Amino acid sequence: MTSPAIPDTSPTHSGPSAAEYPRRIFVMDDSADLVESLAAGLELLGFATRTATTADAALCEMAAWVPHIAFLDLSMPSSSGVQVLQTARGEEWGRDVVMIAMTGWSSDSERKRALEAGFDVFLEKPFDLDELGALLKPFMQAHDRAGAAAPE
DSSP: OOOOOOOSOOOOOSSSOGGGSOOEEEEEOSOHHHHHHHHHHHHHTTOEEEEESSHHHHHHHHHHHOOSEEEEESOOSSSOHHHHHHHHHTSGGGTTOEEEEEESSOOHHHHHHHHHHTOSEEEESSOOHHHHHHHHHHHHHHHHHHHHHSOO
């Protein structure tokens, strides 16, 4: 995995403070097995998760829940992760979500295209829990600092 670390920022969307909710991660992939196993791994790392296996369901769920981070599969049957990213970024709730592109078909051109489209991080499948922990550590620290500083 050669993706850059997640930017050390906290989401600034309106709504509850970081102290009121755990770290939220959304996962979209057309493989139900991958979605289930990734969500379970993220929960072991201390994240609250929600998932979808279609682009339409992903956009509805993300708009209602507003995750801090979203893992989006680039190759979906009816819509690409790039299309979901662009739709989400066009909404107020989606502007500050850290977007992570996932793909099993990695190439330099695919990585470049995803990052140019607006993804914050490019992640090649398969990946393991240790890789995820290292990738997400800067975000977890930023979220924890924001939660500690939030007024009661």
